[in-house]
Amino acid sequence: MIGDFLAEWYPWTKALHIISVVSWMAGLFYLPRLFVYHVEVVPKGTETDVLFQTMERRLLRAIMNPAMIATWLFGLALVFTPGIVVWSEIWPWSKTVGVLGMTWFHHWLGLRRKDLLRGSNSVTGRQYRIMNEVPTLLLLLIVFSVVVKF
Numbered sequence: 001m002i003g004d005f006l007a008e009w010y011p012w013t014k015a016l017h018i019i020s021v022v023s024w025m026a027g028l029f030y031l032p033r034l035f036v037y038h039v040e041v042v043p044k045g046t047e048t049d050v051l052f053q054t055m056e057r058r059l060l061r062a063i064m065n066p067a068m069i070a071t072w073l074f075g076l077a078l079v080f081t082p083g084i085v086v087w088s089e090i091w092p093w094s095k096t097v098g099v100l101g102m103t104w105f106h107h108w109l110g111l112r113r114k115d116l117l118r119g120s121n122s123v124t125g126r127q128y129r130i131m132n133e134v135p136t137l138l139l140l141l142i143v144f145s146v147v148v149k150f
């Protein structure tokens with residue numbers, strides 16, 4: 001049965017989930033930082049502009065997209081592991097709010113990357129600095145949910 005299989009592999013699934021989460025978070029913290037420098041100090045159409053576009057594309061495609069998918073896959077495997085998630089408690093719901101927020105933020109960054117590629121960015125460096133705090137706040141919500149289990 002799938003439940004027995006998931007229960008047997010639970011520590012491994014959780015370890016792989018945490019590794020994926022750490023990789024995803026690294027990108028979610030770093031990409032908006034790149035955007036801050038990109039909009040504040042790099043003139044459009046220069047070699048440096050192209051260099052930033054390349055760094056942003058590689059970070060998103062090679063690290064963040066695969067890490068997000070792996071986080072979701074191992075996270076859902078944990079959800080289907082028998083006895084792990086008790087939906088009558090609050091923490092699974094607050095964690096769900098956090099992960100949906102994190103996934104929205106990832107897609108928002110993807111859209112902003114395309115704006116920077118087309119030269120049609122309208123977000124200021126200060127706004128990117130503020131948005132940089134979103135993953136930090138969501139991280140607090142998620143880790144308190146899953147570790148404190150209120």
Ligand code: HEM
Nearest residue numbers: 018021071072075076078079084085099102139142146147
């Ligand atoms: C993307 C969808 C996600 C799903 C479906 C999911 C689901 C889960 C589940 C069911 C557990 C097991 C809880 C337990 O063993 O008691 C877990 C553990 C964990 N999750 Fe997620 N998660 C997701 C994303 C995230 C994200 C984005 C973070 C961090 C930013 C995160 C951080 C953690 C941590 C640190 C643990 C280990 C907690 C412990 O030691 O028990 N997860 N996750």
